[in-house]
Amino acid sequence: SQKIEQNSEALNIQEGKTATLTCNYTNYSPAYLQWYRQDPGRGPVFLLLIRENEKEKRKERLKVTFDTTLKQSLFHITASQPADSATYLCALDKGTGANSKLTFGKGITLSVRP
Amino acid sequence: DSGVTQTPKHLITATGQRVTLRCSPRSGDLSVYWYQQSLDQGLQFLIQYYNGEERAKGNILERFSAQQFPDLHSELNLSSLELGDSALYFCASSADRNNEQFFGPGTRLTVL
Numbered sequence: 001s002q003k004i005e006q007n008s009e010a011l012n013i014q015e016g017k018t019a020t021l022t023c024n025y026t027n028y029s030p031a032y033l034q035w036y037r038q039d040p041g042r043g044p045v046f047l048l049l050i051r052e053n054e055k056e057k058r059k060e061r062l063k064v065t066f067d068t069t070l071k072q073s074l075f076h077i078t079a080s081q082p083a084d085s086a087t088y089l090c091a092l093d094k095g096t097g098a099n100s101k102l103t104f105g106k107g108i109t110l111s112v113r114p
Numbered sequence: 115d116s117g118v119t120q121t122p123k124h125l126i127t128a129t130g131q132r133v134t135l136r137c138s139p140r141s142g143d144l145s146v147y148w149y150q151q152s153l154d155q156g157l158q159f160l161i162q163y164y165n166g167e168e169r170a171k172g173n174i175l176e177r178f179s180a181q182q183f184p185d186l187h188s189e190l191n192l193s194s195l196e197l198g199d200s201a202l203y204f205c206a207s208s209a210d211r212n213n214e215q216f217f218g219p220g221t222r223l224t225v226l
Binding site: 045 | 116118147149156157158159162170172202204206213214215216217218219220222
């Protein structure tokens, strides 16, 4: 069956370091992948989208890579700050026809300590 | 503020009851999505509407139904509620199915 794995429940790092979050998937051929940030009790907020034919995407301190051979996406936050502490969700979509729907991973909780 | 509104913010009800959750998408967005989020299951896609028509279905129970009205707002109806239905319910909207989704603040449903 289709599965999305975000390889750890929590990641703790020191302020200023680079946080790297991993999203692995199996039995899936997504057309694109998205990363969202979610704070406790609030709705997810879109961060980045990367298509299957793109290797890397950047936005300010954020970078996402997409390796369809390894079936893996890496999400990097450089120069991390305590304000980056949140849960980060990856989401995949096959993008096939009109019946597209996002499937979310369970998320990784990032804590950045001062 | 994502521009997506959801009401009510909190809802407490008893088993066996029926509730309606409401969502207004961002101005101009034709697609509305409903998700359920519980601690053990994560964010689960329920159903999508596009310009009034059902477009995709996920893990939605038969006790649940939804619709999108001509003004594009959407309602999620949950009936014969069970304790396990307690969760956060999010609505999201997008301009196009390949675009990012904008999530509302959610409705926290507690079934006692």
